[in-house]
Amino acid sequence: MATLTVSRAPLGGFDFGNCKRNAVLERETNTAGCSLPSARKTGTTICGIVFKDGVVLGADTRATEGMVVADKNCSKIHYISPNIYCCGAGTAADTEMTTQIISSNLELHSLSTGRLPRVATANRMLKQMLFRYQGYIGAALVLGGVDCNGPHLYSIYPHGSTDKLPYVTMGSGSLAAMAVFEDRYKPDLEEEEAKRLVRDAIAAGIFNDLGSGSNIDLCVITKGKVDYIRPHDEANKKGIRTGDYKYKAGTTGVLSKVVTRLDLELVNEAVLTMDTS
Amino acid sequence: MNTLDVRSQLKDSVPVAGFGPHGSYGLQDSLRTGFTSIKNELIPSHSLELSEKNFQVNQDKMNMSTLRNIQGIHAPLKLKMELKAATQIQRLPFLPSSHLALDTLRGSDETIGFDDILNDPNQSEVMGEPHMMVEYKLVQRLRWRDTPFPISMQMLISCPQMFTLHTTCRE
Numbered sequence: 001m002a003t004l005t006v007s008r009a010p011l012g013g014f015d016f017g018n019c020k021r022n023a024v025l026e027r028e029t030n031t032a033g034c035s036l037p038s039a040r041k042t043g044t045t046i047c048g049i050v051f052k053d054g055v056v057l058g059a060d061t062r063a064t065e066g067m068v069v070a071d072k073n074c075s076k077i078h079y080i081s082p083n084i085y086c087c088g089a090g091t092a093a094d095t096e097m098t099t100q101i102i103s104s105n106l107e108l109h110s111l112s113t114g115r116l117p118r119v120a121t122a123n124r125m126l127k128q129m130l131f132r133y134q135g136y137i138g139a140a141l142v143l144g145g146v147d148c149n150g151p152h153l154y155s156i157y158p159h160g161s162t163d164k165l166p167y168v169t170m171g172s173g174s175l176a177a178m179a180v181f182e183d184r185y186k187p188d189l190e191e192e193e194a195k196r197l198v199r200d201a202i203a204a205g206i207f208n209d210l211g212s213g214s215n216i217d218l219c220v221i222t223k224g225k226v227d228y229i230r231p232h233d234e235a236n237k238k239g240i241r242t243g244d245y246k247y248k249a250g251t252t253g254v255l256s257k258v259v260t261r262l263d264l265e266l267v268n269e270a271v272l273t274m275d276t277s
Numbered sequence: 278m279n280t281l282d283v284r285s286q287l288k289d290s291v292p293v294a295g296f297g298p299h300g301s302y303g304l305q306d307s308l309r310t311g312f313t314s315i316k317n318e319l320i321p322s323h324s325l326e327l328s329e330k331n332f333q334v335n336q337d338k339m340n341m342s343t344l345r346n347i348q349g350i351h352a353p354l355k356l357k358m359e360l361k362a363a364t365q366i367q368r369l370p371f372l373p374s375s376h377l378a379l380d381t382l383r384g385s386d387e388t389i390g391f392d393d394i395l396n397d398p399n400q401s402e403v404m405g406e407p408h409m410m411v412e413y414k415l416v417q418r419l420r421w422r423d424t425p426f427p428i429s430m431q432m433l434i435s436c437p438q439m440f441t442l443h444t445t446c447r448e
Contacts, residue, residue, distance in 0.1 A: 013392035014329060019322035097394075104389045112387055129390075132332065136325060 038066050039091050039138075043211020045173030046076060046087035047181065047201050048144045048153045050166045051194035054222035055144035055151045058198035059087045060173070060206050061231070062213035069213070075230065077219045081106050081117045082226070084145030085219050089171035090158060091138040098139045102126055119145040119152040123162055131160030140170045146223050173205025173212040180204045191220065199233055206235050356382075370410040373399045 029036055046059045063071035078086050078099035084106075088095025102125050110117045123143055130137055141156040155168040167185050169177040180201040189197065195218060202216045215231035321327050328335075341353040363382050367374035380386040 011330075011392065012394075012396045012398055013390070014325070015396050016321070016323040016326040016329075019326075023322075101389055101391070101394070108387045108389070132328075134325060134328075 039093070043173075043209070044076060044089040044171030045169070045177050045202050045205025045209060045212040046089050046142050046171050047169040047174070047177045047198060047205075048087065048142045048155075048167065049181070049185070049189070049194055049198055050144075050151050050153050051189040051191060053151070053191065054146045054220065055153055056191075056194045056198045057085055057087050057142060057144050057219040057221070058202045058232075059217050060202055060212040061215045061217060062206075062211070063092055064211055072214050073231075075217065077217055077228070077230075079103060080122055080143070080145070081110065083116060083147060083221065084119055084122050084143065085221060085226070085228075086122070086144075087142040087170070089140040089142075094137045094139040095141065098126065098129065098137060099141070102129070116147060118147040118149065119143065119154065123154045123156065123164075126156050127160045127162050130156065130158060135159040142168055142170050144221060146221050151221070169201065169205075171205070171212065173202075173209035176204040176208040177201035191222075195220065195232075203233070203235050369407070370414045371405040371407045373401075 026036055043062070043064045044060060046057070048055060048057045057077055059076035061071075061073045061076065062069055063074040074092070076087050076089070076095075078088060078096070080086050080099060080103045086099050086102075088099060102122060105125055106117045106122055109121065122145070126141060126143065130139065135158045138158050139156075140158055143154045143156060145152060152164065153166065153168060154162050154164050155170055156162045166187065167181045169175075169181065178201075181197070184197055184200075198218060199216055202212075205212045206214075206216070214234075214236050216233040216235055218227075218229040218232040220227040220229070341357065344353045344356070359382055360379070363376075363378040366378050367376065377386075
């Protein structure tokens with residue numbers, strides 16, 4: 001293979017070499033009338049709430065690719081550290097990779113400091129990374145956890161802005177879920193009440209938004225304990241068929257039976273051994 | 278924080294294009310890069326391209342100026358000196374170096390980013406042309422604008438004390 005004449009060592013990270021080619025290809029396909037395949041999104045409802053002892057995070061489980069459901073049971077609540085979890089909306093690959101990178105960085109950081117990581121650290125790392133890429137990484141996140149300062153909940157937008165609030169919703173079903181929260185949220189809820197509220201909020205998103213569906217996942221984080229309930233509730237069960245088009249054996253009566261033998265002559269018989277080495 | 282606009286980023290930063298169209302034997306590579314045009318090579322193809330290329334440089338500038346304002350001139354001076362010494366510990370230009378000292382000084386041995394996951398230089402499928410890269414390095418280092426190009430290897434061998442090219446092994 002011929003070597004490239006480079007004067008500088010190759011750097012890691014994103015390579016923008018194909019951008020022009022992609023732009024040309026997109027223009028060509030648009031003039032021809034067809035369209036390029038779109039990235040898989042998690043048209044989603046995710047939400048979080050702070051209750052008396054901790055944080056409850058909730059998410060639906062549908063991943064869409066344009067107008068088609070790509071994954072009926074995907075997991076949108078990602079692990080960041082033993083006491084911090086993060087729900088992701090937006091482009092599925094972006095949320096996965098971002099949360100994995102931040103999880104690794106936070107683990108290294110906590111090994112270096114020798115302490116349990118704080119939610120504010122994860123928030124700061126995420127917002128700095130997302131701002132660096134100016135919104136091209138389409139990851140809208142709900143970050144929640146319990147650390148030495150108590151329970152915290154943040155929402156992080158793809159361009160890098162964050163909000164620290166007692167209850168947050170993100171994704172295409174966020175308005176439906178926020179309506180439920182605004183109606184029924186009270187500070188210092190009990191755990192069961194909080195779980196019920198989050199379940200109802202996600203259900204509102206599932207039933208009123210086409211981009212969200214299937215099951216409801218919950219993650220309850222308290223000091224020293226994490227309850228990852230997957231699935232908490234199957235809101236959209238696949239229906240059971242009531243009828244069947246197959247005929248049972250014996251439906252058609254047999255009047256007469258004629259058997260004709262086909263005499264076949266064996267011409268050649270060969271055995272080929274399989275190479276199992 | 279990227280508050281510089283495109284033109285000022287173009288002015289005082291690492292250049293985007295290499296030696297013209299990239300392809301075998303220096304000819305245009307229509308399959309990979311499309312039709313050539315000078316505009317395409319000068320202006321970046323993506324709005325993030327320049328800011329990503331200069332990200333580390335800009336971060337360092339920002340950190341050093343903050344340090345200078347808070348702690349005085351000696352702190353950034355000493356750090357810069359150590360960084361410069363650490364960047365010189367590497368193998369020949371076309372071989373991959375581990376940059377261990379540089380990573381430790383920068384603190385990037387304790388962080389993972391996209392530059393460790395995507396396009397890892399240690400797993401690059403293409404290699405730089407050894408002679409070209411070593412000559413480029415020498416010209417950069419000596420800054421002899423009027424030297425006939427290329428410098429022959431005879432010169433390198435005959436007067437080694439003039440050419441201080443560090444070829445220490447990977448640490």
